Amino acid sequence: MGKASITCPVCGKLEFEDFEDHENCSQCDWKINITQYDNHDYSDGTNPLSVNEYKLQYAAMTNQNTAETAKKLKDEFYGDRYALNKEFREVTRAKGTQSCSDMTDKMIALRIAYVEELKKLVSSS
Numbered sequence: 001m002g003k004a005s006i007t008c009p010v011c012g013k014l015e016f017e018d019f020e021d022h023e024n025c026s027q028c029d030w031k032i033n034i035t036q037y038d039n040h041d042y043s044d045g046t047n048p049l050s051v052n053e054y055k056l057q058y059a060a061m062t063n064q065n066t067a068e069t070a071k072k073l074k075d076e077f078y079g080d081r082y083a084l085n086k087e088f089r090e091v092t093r094a095k096g097t098q099s100c101s102d103m104t105d106k107m108i109a110l111r112i113a114y115v116e117e118l119k120k121l122v123s124s125s
Helices: 034-038 051-062 067-094 100-124
Strands: none
Touching: 051 067, 051 100, 067 100
């Protein structure tokens, strides 16, 4: 009997061998994660977006009318996430005053704003 494969829940194009692969889908960039695979609304952990949010991003990125704007939004989102992580590390080292909950709140707000922009983009196409 052969090994079962797991189809990417975002784009349906890549098949992972198992949940231990630790690889990203070459089509949509979703990283295999058993929790997110089972709960498509879960947006914490390996991936910064939930499966459903990745589906929205994938739809925007693969639509000829929205792809350019979606790429810009994605680049800004990931750049802003990187900047927040860097800020958190620097502030924590210097003063130790910023809490993890502050960082989490900022990351959630950033993700929600990004997803709202994607929704507007997809609905306008």
